[in-house]
Amino acid sequence: MVDLSTKYMGLNLPNPLIVASCSLTKTLDSVRTCADAGVGAIVLKSLFEEQIEVEVKDIEEYLLPYWHPEAFDYVREMGMELGPSEYLKLVEEAKTSVSIPIIASLNCITPKWWIEYAKQIVDAGADGLELNIFIMPVDLQKTGNKIENTYYKILEEVKANIDIPIAVKIGPYFTSIAQVVNELSRRGASAVVLFNRFYQPNIDIEKLELAPGYHFSSPEEMGLSLRWIALLSGRVNCDLAASTGIHDGAGVIKQLLAGASVTQLCSTLYLNGLKQIGNILKEVEEWMKKHGYKSVDEIRAKLSQSESDRPELYERIQYIKSLVGVE
C-alpha cells in the first residue's frame, strides 16, 4: 500500500491532486463530481469583483487598466450568473456535501472588497482561501516594485482580517520571482501557487479582429513551474502548489520530486474528463510501488535544488550540448 495523503496549507488531503479554480468547480454538482472522482481538494471558481455591478464611470476610471483577463473571459462567455451571494452559498453547500478541503478563490480590484469578501468566505465555511491576484502591468509609469507592493498589501490586509490559511496564486511575470515568493511567504501566505496561466488573445487575420485564444495548456508548458518549484522548494517558508501544464501522472510525479506540496489540474480535466483524476492517481501509485516509495513525503523535493549535489545545473538557461544534446 502506498500512502498518497499529504498536507497543504495545514489542511489534510487524501492525495496531492487538486482541481484548480475553473468552471469545473463552479457549481455544487460539479464540486461533488470532482470529489467523487477522487481528487484531494478543490479550489472553487474565482469570485471576481467584476461580478457585482459597477458604475460605468468606475469602469472607465479605475477598472479598465486592471481588467483581469480571466474575468473578461468569464464575464463575456458565461455572463454574470454567479454573484457573491450565490458564491457564498456554493462555499457553504460544498463544505457540507464533500469531505475533502474546499478552498475558495477571490479576485478583486478594490481593497475594500478583497477584505469584505474574504471575511464572508470565511463565514461561509471555506477551509482555505486562494487569492488570485493579477495586476496587468500596462502602466508605462508604474515600476515593478510598486506593483509587487500591491500584491503584498492585498495579502497583508486580507491576512489581518481572516484566520483561515491563505494561498496566493501568481503569474510568472515578475522580475525576481524568488524574492516575490519569499516576501509573500514572509507576509503570511501559507502557500504560493506557481503559476496561473492567463487567457491569451489571438488575432483573426481574415476578419482583422481580436479572436478568442486557445484556452488550454499543453504538457510542454510545465517546465516553467517545474523550474521555479525546484529552485524555491526548501528555501521559502510556505507550501508551493504547481499549476500549468500538468496533464498526467508523470507530470504530478515530477512536480512532487521538484518540491511541490500539491499539483493543480485544469486543462487535462477539460480535455480528458474527470476520469483523468483516477488515471493519474493510478499512474502515481504504480510509479511509487515500482520505485519502492511508500509515501508522498518520501519523494517530495528529492530533486529540488536544495537537495541536489549539483545545484548549478538548476540555474542553466543556455543550451549546453552535454546536457540537452544540442547547442
Ligand SMILES: Cc1cc2nc3c(=O)[nH]c(=O)nc-3n(C[C@H](O)[C@H](O)[C@H](O)COP(=O)(O)O)c2cc1C
Ligand atoms: C476556462 C478556464 C477558466 C479559469 N478560471 C480561473 C479562475 O476563475 N480563477 C483562477 O485562479 N484560475 C482560473 N483558470 C486558470 C486555472 O486554474 C489554471 O491555473 C490554468 O489553467 C493552468 O493550469 P492547466 O495547465 O492545468 O490548465 C481558468 C482556466 C481555464 C482554462
